[in-house]
Amino acid sequence: MEIEKSQSPNKNTVKQQVSVERNKNGNQGLFSKLQKERKNLPIFKHRQGLLDKIKSNQISVIAGETGCGKTTQIPQYLIEEGLNKNRMIAVTQPRRVAAITIAQRVAQEMNTTVGNKVGYSVRFEEAVDKNNTKLLYMTDGMLLRETIVDPNLSRFSIIVIDEAHERTINSDLLISLLKQLSERRKDLKIIIMSATIETEKFANFFETENIIYLEGRCHPIEVFYSKKPHADYLDAALNTILQIHFEEQDGDILCFLVGQEDIEDMQQMLEEKIELFPKEAKKLNICTLYAALPSHLQLLAFEKSQEGERKVVLSTNIAETSVTIDGIKYVVDPGLVKTRKYNPNKLIEMLLVVPVSKSSAMQRAGRAGRQSAGKCFRLYTKYTHDTLAEFMLPEILRSNLSTVILQMKAIGIKDVKGFQFIDRPHEDQFIESIENLQQMNALDANENITLHGKEMAELPLEPIYAHFMLVAFATNPNSISVVLSAISLMQVENLFFIPKGAKISLLDVLLRFQLGNSDQLTKVNMLHQYYLAKNKKSFCKENFINQKNIKKALEVRQQLENYFLDILKKRSKKNQKQNTKVAQNQANALQQSEEQQIQEELAKGNTLKKLQEEHKTAIQQEINTEEFVSCIAKGLSVKAAKLNNDGTYTIIRSNIQAYIHPESLLFYSKPKPEYIIFNEVVSTIKTYLRDITEIQFSDFKEISK
Numbered sequence: 001m002e003i004e005k006s007q008s009p010n011k012n013t014v015k016q017q018v019s020v021e022r023n024k025n026g027n028q029g030l031f032s033k034l035q036k037e038r039k040n041l042p043i044f045k046h047r048q049g050l051l052d053k054i055k056s057n058q059i060s061v062i063a064g065e066t067g068c069g070k071t072t073q074i075p076q077y078l079i080e081e082g083l084n085k086n087r088m089i090a091v092t093q094p095r096r097v098a099a100i101t102i103a104q105r106v107a108q109e110m111n112t113t114v115g116n117k118v119g120y121s122v123r124f125e126e127a128v129d130k131n132n133t134k135l136l137y138m139t140d141g142m143l144l145r146e147t148i149v150d151p152n153l154s155r156f157s158i159i160v161i162d163e164a165h166e167r168t169i170n171s172d173l174l175i176s177l178l179k180q181l182s183e184r185r186k187d188l189k190i191i192i193m194s195a196t197i198e199t200e201k202f203a204n205f206f207e208t209e210n211i212i213y214l215e216g217r218c219h220p221i222e223v224f225y226s227k228k229p230h231a232d233y234l235d236a237a238l239n240t241i242l243q244i245h246f247e248e249q250d251g252d253i254l255c256f257l258v259g260q261e262d263i264e265d266m267q268q269m270l271e272e273k274i275e276l277f278p279k280e281a282k283k284l285n286i287c288t289l290y291a292a293l294p295s296h297l298q299l300l301a302f303e304k305s306q307e308g309e310r311k312v313v314l315s316t317n318i319a320e321t322s323v324t325i326d327g328i329k330y331v332v333d334p335g336l337v338k339t340r341k342y343n344p345n346k347l348i349e350m351l352l353v354v355p356v357s358k359s360s361a362m363q364r365a366g367r368a369g370r371q372s373a374g375k376c377f378r379l380y381t382k383y384t385h386d387t388l389a390e391f392m393l394p395e396i397l398r399s400n401l402s403t404v405i406l407q408m409k410a411i412g413i414k415d416v417k418g419f420q421f422i423d424r425p426h427e428d429q430f431i432e433s434i435e436n437l438q439q440m441n442a443l444d445a446n447e448n449i450t451l452h453g454k455e456m457a458e459l460p461l462e463p464i465y466a467h468f469m470l471v472a473f474a475t476n477p478n479s480i481s482v483v484l485s486a487i488s489l490m491q492v493e494n495l496f497f498i499p500k501g502a503k504i505s506l507l508d509v510l511l512r513f514q515l516g517n518s519d520q521l522t523k524v525n526m527l528h529q530y531y532l533a534k535n536k537k538s539f540c541k542e543n544f545i546n547q548k549n550i551k552k553a554l555e556v557r558q559q560l561e562n563y564f565l566d567i568l569k570k571r572s573k574k575n576q577k578q579n580t581k582v583a584q585n586q587a588n589a590l591q592q593s594e595e596q597q598i599q600e601e602l603a604k605g606n607t608l609k610k611l612q613e614e615h616k617t618a619i620q621q622e623i624n625t626e627e628f629v630s631c632i633a634k635g636l637s638v639k640a641a642k643l644n645n646d647g648t649y650t651i652i653r654s655n656i657q658a659y660i661h662p663e664s665l666l667f668y669s670k671p672k673p674e675y676i677i678f679n680e681v682v683s684t685i686k687t688y689l690r691d692i693t694e695i696q697f698s699d700f701k702e703i704s705k
């Protein structure tokens with residue numbers, strides 16, 4: 001059996017373990033079936049050639065058709081061949097849902113359970129066994145965080161960067177760091193997996209000629225185009241889904257939409273149509289898939305459909321690469337994507353809906369032919385397709401670099417401008433982001449990382465929110481509970497759900513919870529009342545709250561609270577060390593085990609409770625409005641704006657004119673507040689400021705100094 005052959009320092013132990021797991025799963029039939037499927041994948045015939053090339057090169061760049069088996073098979077081949085050499089193999093993914101579902105699939109194929117020989121690690125969630133996991137699927141962001149703690153990535157013998165052509169900031173940065181690391185760790189194997197279009201670029205960057213092309217597609221995919229452009233893409237998608245449901249053979253549908261709002265609208269439209277289905281019609285089940293959906297709900301979309309039923313998965317582009325959703329045979333692709341675009345002249349980042357690239361369109365179609373032949377319906381013309389860009393501009397060239405630079409500094413890279421990127425960002429992006437970090441005191445005048453900056457880098461947040469959290473605590477430690485809630489809410493979209501035709505507006509709902517002249521405090525108040533509510537479901541129903549998302553905000557809050565308590569523990573350990581002048585070697589030992597100790601202590605509920613009480617991080621019933629306002633004014637000072645005579649606001653930092661968003665409580669304030677802090681700039685026909693808190697003149701004076 002391949003698994004036994006592959007691993008073993010001690011064959012008996014492995015055999016025993018495999019049989020224990022087999023009994024536990026009782027799933028030998030499934031295992032044999034999967035072994036057969038593995039051998040039928042196009043990649044299987046390349047197995048030996050592939051392994052030979054990987055063995056004889058430190059760096060390999062691999063390209064292959066979508067679905068040929070790169071992500072699930074190559075890591076298993078490496079283990080079967082013993083190339084992991086008693087260390088772990090990391091396989092990075094741009095998206096968490098991919099890391100989790102692929103780990104589940106590979107665990108099945110290896111006849112084990114997730115968190116055992118195969119694990120995953122994504123932000124706020126992991127399933128790993130330090131002593132047992134050999135193959136770890138993780139988001140590129142998690143591996144990047146690991147480089148801060150261990151720049152040599154010493155627990156890994158092989159690192160696979162999957163979907164490298166997506167060119168996320170994290171995978172670009174990882175690739176640059178791996179190039180440096182390959183000099184220091186000659187024993188480390190690096191594998192870059194990418195769609196065909198970008199392979200040369202990666203190979204040139206690594207100065208290698210070892211490019212491996214894997215021929216062969218899993219199953220054929222037929223592509224259809226619209227005859228003419230559609231005025232309303234949701235309408236076109238709805239009709240296509242219904243047409244497939246009534247006219248095509250069995251098989252599930254995956255429809256790509258641009259965001260949670262469109263997904264919820266489509267869900268509602270479909271539900272209305274389903275109500276009108278004739279009795280004898282096949283059942284159509286709706287599943288949704290978007291980043292803000294908690295993992296356990298995302299996974300519902302991956303479940304098998306019942307015999308005689310069909311599912312339609314409404315998804316953002318998180319299902320575009322890597323994932324295989326069981327049963328999908330039809331893809332509906334309107335050809336649009338919501339993307340971040342940073343405007344360095346205006347110092348704002350905007351979310352825009354833009355046409356996809358040819359590469360994305362190909363990936364989307366690729367979701368259809370994974371288990372059998374498939375069809376892809378593109379809701380745009382062939383002519384439009386031919387005019388699409390080959391691929392998206394790499395994220396690093398269209399983003400604010402503050403997060404990247406802070407991470408690079410935390411890793412110890414001093415000269416960020418001289419760093420070798422695959423595509424170098426524009427000079428203005430560097431200057432602006434460094435200034436931005438200096439304003440937050442994360443970097444000093446010489447661009448060195450400060451202690452504050454190091455703590456900011458430990459928090460899994462954009463620098464601005466990490467700064468807000470730490471500054472708020474320094475300004476007024478009692479405010480931390482409210483600030484943790486406010487920041488968590490800022491990470492979650494669409495807290496309310498007001499059905500079409502309801503005789504209530506968002507403003508009416510907000511007014512029920514209003515606290516001070518602040519959207520943030522009002523939402524914090526709502527979150528805390530939800531937390532205390534005995535019947536949470538009816539609380540949400542009565543108040544038009546999206547329960548999925550408010551739950552998510554509470555989960556994020558819990559995680560942030562843990563990270564924050566970690567920082568406080570580290571601070572107090574550092575103080576202790578300084579005060580007691582522990583012998584140097586003891587101090588070193590302490591530092592090494594610090595991380596582990598903190599994790600273990602936090603894992604014990606009692607310690608967490610004690611810490612929560614000591615530092616007042618738990619949800620408090622009383623909210624002090626004034627304290628919060630002065631904290632937000634200090635912590636989010638880069639997001640301050642001042643009222644003009646014509647009723648518009650000027651953003652202090654960028655001099656942009658903007659309006660208060662109609663969904664803000666303060667939109668209706670009379671007189672309008674003179675000074676505000678906002679959270680988001682949204683540009684449509686006009687530029688709006690969202691999530692607003694009124695601040696005092698005294699605070700504003702401080703900011704504009």
Ligand SMILES: Nc1ncnc2c1ncn2[C@@H]1O[C@H](COP(=O)(O)OP(=O)(O)OP(=O)(O)O)[C@@H](O)[C@H]1O
Binds near residue numbers: 323
């Ligand atoms: N969860 C799953 N359920 C059923 N089949 C699966 C699952 N995951 C993978 N497969 C099968 O294994 C094949 C290979 O998947 P894999 O993700 O390794 O391909 P890939 O080459 O990495 O594709 P991509 O470039 O699109 O990520 C799929 O085409 C599908 O047939």
